[in-house]
Amino acid sequence: xxxxxxxxxxxxxxxxxxxxxxxxxxxxxxxxxxxxxxxxxxxxxxxxxxxxxxxxxxxxxxxxxxxxxxxxxxxxxxxxxxxxxxxxxxxxxxxxxxxxxxxxxxxxxxxxxxxxxxxxxxxxxxxxxxxxxxxxxxxxxxxxxxxxxxxxxxxxxxxxxxxxxxxxxxxxxxxxxxxxxxxxxxxxxxxxxxxxxxxxxxxxxxxxxxxxxxxxxxxxxxxxxxxxxxxxxxxxxxxxxxxxxxxxxxxxxxxxxxxxxxxxxxxxxxxxxxxxxxxxxxxxxxxxxxxxxxxxxxxxxxxxxxxxxxxxxxxxxxxxxxxxxxxxxxxxxxxxxxxxxxxxxxxxxxxxxxxxxxxxxxxxxxxxxxxxxxxxxxxxxxxxxxxxxxxxxxxxxxxxxxxxxxxxxxxxxxxxxxxxxxxxxxxxxxxxxxxxxxxxxxxxxxxxxxxxxxxxxxxxxxxxxxxxxxxxxxxxxxxxxxxxxxxxxxxxxxxxxxxxxxxxxxxxxxxxxxxxxxxxxxxxxxxxxxxxxxxxxxxxxxxxxxxxxxxxxxxxxxxxxxxxxxxxxxxxxxxxxxxxxxxxxxxxxxxxxxxxxxxxxxxxxxxxxxxxxxxxxxxxxxxxxxxxxxxxxxxxxxxxxxxxxxxxxxxxxxxxxxxxxxxxxxxxx
Amino acid sequence: xxxxxxxxxxxxxxxxxxxxxxxxxxxxxxxxxxxxxxxxxxxxxxxxxxxxxxxxxxxxxxxxxxxxxxxxxxxxxxxxxxxxxxxxxxxxxxxxxxxxxxxxxxxxxxxxxxxxxxxxxxxxxxxxxxxxxxxxxxxxxxxxxxxxxxxxxxxxxxxxxxxxxxxxx
Numbered sequence: 001x002x003x004x005x006x007x008x009x010x011x012x013x014x015x016x017x018x019x020x021x022x023x024x025x026x027x028x029x030x031x032x033x034x035x036x037x038x039x040x041x042x043x044x045x046x047x048x049x050x051x052x053x054x055x056x057x058x059x060x061x062x063x064x065x066x067x068x069x070x071x072x073x074x075x076x077x078x079x080x081x082x083x084x085x086x087x088x089x090x091x092x093x094x095x096x097x098x099x100x101x102x103x104x105x106x107x108x109x110x111x112x113x114x115x116x117x118x119x120x121x122x123x124x125x126x127x128x129x130x131x132x133x134x135x136x137x138x139x140x141x142x143x144x145x146x147x148x149x150x151x152x153x154x155x156x157x158x159x160x161x162x163x164x165x166x167x168x169x170x171x172x173x174x175x176x177x178x179x180x181x182x183x184x185x186x187x188x189x190x191x192x193x194x195x196x197x198x199x200x201x202x203x204x205x206x207x208x209x210x211x212x213x214x215x216x217x218x219x220x221x222x223x224x225x226x227x228x229x230x231x232x233x234x235x236x237x238x239x240x241x242x243x244x245x246x247x248x249x250x251x252x253x254x255x256x257x258x259x260x261x262x263x264x265x266x267x268x269x270x271x272x273x274x275x276x277x278x279x280x281x282x283x284x285x286x287x288x289x290x291x292x293x294x295x296x297x298x299x300x301x302x303x304x305x306x307x308x309x310x311x312x313x314x315x316x317x318x319x320x321x322x323x324x325x326x327x328x329x330x331x332x333x334x335x336x337x338x339x340x341x342x343x344x345x346x347x348x349x350x351x352x353x354x355x356x357x358x359x360x361x362x363x364x365x366x367x368x369x370x371x372x373x374x375x376x377x378x379x380x381x382x383x384x385x386x387x388x389x390x391x392x393x394x395x396x397x398x399x400x401x402x403x404x405x406x407x408x409x410x411x412x413x414x415x416x417x418x419x420x421x422x423x424x425x426x427x428x429x430x431x432x433x434x435x436x437x438x439x440x441x442x443x444x445x446x447x448x449x450x451x452x453x454x455x456x457x458x459x460x461x462x463x464x465x466x467x468x469x470x471x472x473x474x475x476x477x478x479x480x481x482x483x484x485x486x487x488x489x490x491x492x493x494x495x496x497x498x499x500x501x502x503x504x505x506x507x508x509x510x511x512x513x514x515x516x517x518x519x520x521x522x523x524x525x526x527x528x529x530x531x532x533x534x535x536x537x538x539x540x541x542x543x544x545x546x547x548x549x550x551x552x553x554x555x556x557x558x559x560x561x562x563x564x565x566x567x568x569x570x571x572x573x574x575x576x577x578x579x580x581x582x583x584x585x586x587x588x589x590x591x592x593x594x595x596x597x598x599x600x601x602x603x604x605x606x607x608x609x610x611x612x613x614x615x616x617x618x619x620x621x622x623x624x625x626x627x628x629x630x631x632x633x634x635x636x637x638x639x640x641x642x643x644x645x646x647x648x649x650x651x652x653x654x655x656x657x658x659x660x661x662x663x664x665x666x667x668x669x
Numbered sequence: 670x671x672x673x674x675x676x677x678x679x680x681x682x683x684x685x686x687x688x689x690x691x692x693x694x695x696x697x698x699x700x701x702x703x704x705x706x707x708x709x710x711x712x713x714x715x716x717x718x719x720x721x722x723x724x725x726x727x728x729x730x731x732x733x734x735x736x737x738x739x740x741x742x743x744x745x746x747x748x749x750x751x752x753x754x755x756x757x758x759x760x761x762x763x764x765x766x767x768x769x770x771x772x773x774x775x776x777x778x779x780x781x782x783x784x785x786x787x788x789x790x791x792x793x794x795x796x797x798x799x800x801x802x803x804x805x806x807x808x809x810x811x812x813x814x815x816x817x818x819x820x821x822x823x824x825x826x827x828x829x830x831x832x833x834x835x836x837x838x
Contacts, residue, residue: 028830029830032701032704032705032742032743033830033831033834035701035742036698036701036702036704036742036811037811037834038810038811039810041834048833049830049833049834050833050834051834053810054834249707249708249828250829290828290829295829295830326833328829328832328833328837331817331836331837331838334833374836478809481809
């Protein structure tokens, strides 16, 4: 299988290079554009380049300047400081993030991309953040788009999108080396660099290796305690190489290859502790051409994964081709058309003899952005997806109630995003948005097969997609030249929640050969809430920001602990507060952060089939960072994360969260 | 709390000046925008400062700001003072910043467009009347307006991404 993957990958990459492909994200000269307009720029909201203040979505743009000031060792840690972001660290390397709603284990609702390539594992339906082939110092910016964005990004962009964009050497040479060493055997080595070799050719690379002792398990969780006793230290190694070739002012091509190798303690989607090994490779290539018929983008990517879960291993691949045309039709009208084709394959898993399976999908999307005046604009986006599933063979008839034909499944879904942006004379920007996003069935949902002899666990080929509908009003305003306000109120409804396996068997003989624990749809849920964020500069090198998020969830799910292990109402904190105070002066930079999360009732599955709920008290985390620049190109920093947590604070039902302290030596040359 | 509220209220009451002299900040925005004009190579850009009698002091101040080269993003700006009556001196310039009565003058625009020189002004009336290719405002927030007809007439085009992020009329 591995040889076959490699051969296929090379041919796909070659095809891609010849055929062309690319993501608009890489072409934008973010630094030059941001310097020109005095604010971040993005292509992440509509596919068209825009100033942050113009985007028709509630969006946060986190720049490299922001990232380097956080005492955080991974991207989920950075994201936890922003309004609307729910975060939980289920283990040292298992930070989970969701937007507006609980950061459940293996959060399935957030789509994450790196340079336009999906890193969301649609085999199981989550993002393994520790496996992202990205070094923190190599990030140009992180774009967080809140709410469903399926009309632009496709399936699974339902809670929102996190778009990670790395630095582009075509817009400036750079080289960064960083070494971290800290408590609990934490170490991190990171190298990244890029260079424009000629006017038309540039390349970059990154490499990182990170290790650390795992947090202590949550004592009442027997499964987590057992896994910890077997010894589990977090380790991660990843690398990427990319190049950009410019044929003319109007045509350029890029390609990127990445690899990640990770061993990490995790919590699965049904709150069952586990340990996982990731072996991931990716290939992508793109071509962008500014033509008389618009700004054409061709993009191709292939993700290959070999993942060893503690219940079995799986091999999976997904290949994507996308063509997009962005047209500035008139000074007030921009339109975008795109076509996408996907081919996803998985070997039979965890039982290896039940027939390989997968899907092909085709999608057609269009976006129209119209400016009625400088004060009023509108954006409409539609996307139609058609998915065809199939399986090579019937699963073992002794263990499952499904025939091969049951897996011949078609799914058709329509997504939309609609937004009205209004700049009233009184000042500020008001956004009214409505959206419909779709969370597609995963490989696990459809085709998982695990036969114990007297019972089995199985995907359900008749499972329905979850549909998320979101309504929102947002308001941004500069209160003074130095103080900004961002606020939003939202209401979101999710129907046909995909809940992973049932807690007790849901199908019994004679309807099945043995009792079967089925994946399935477990009901509906809705969330309403509000966000407020203030940020400002006080002069003399001082800056500050504070944000508050209110969330109210109402579940209409199957009986908790009997038919579903999910409890969004209990697991979603009602109140989130984050605050930051920073100062720079001379060669010193100092930052302090406070994060408050209100109490929750969180599910726990200490053994398969036994689901309980644990009360988790509210927490306040205090983190500090100080940096001293030894020279213009060399700095040292001391990072203290969650300093008040000591040897362990209960934030979830898997692992305690511990305070960690590490020193950093960073060289930019 | 008062410390935050009072400046906030003050900010709400501050109105934007309708028109102001071209500042160094405007020049920097113009320079950064020049980085997205297609066809130019290298990093040095010659900026003609076209002035009338009433704006000569402003022109001298801008030329001083660019003395020795003013770095603005990808490019370095070098000034060339051009009296409004001497439009022949526009030849070879990458852009012409029009001051005072030069902004909106048909003769100046005609000479510049014939020479393929991008005309720019902080007087938005100039770009609205198609006597400038670009209008620039740097405060309170950056605003860039391009007259598509004037740009075509001057054989000036911009990078696609830039064109999608500005106002076109």
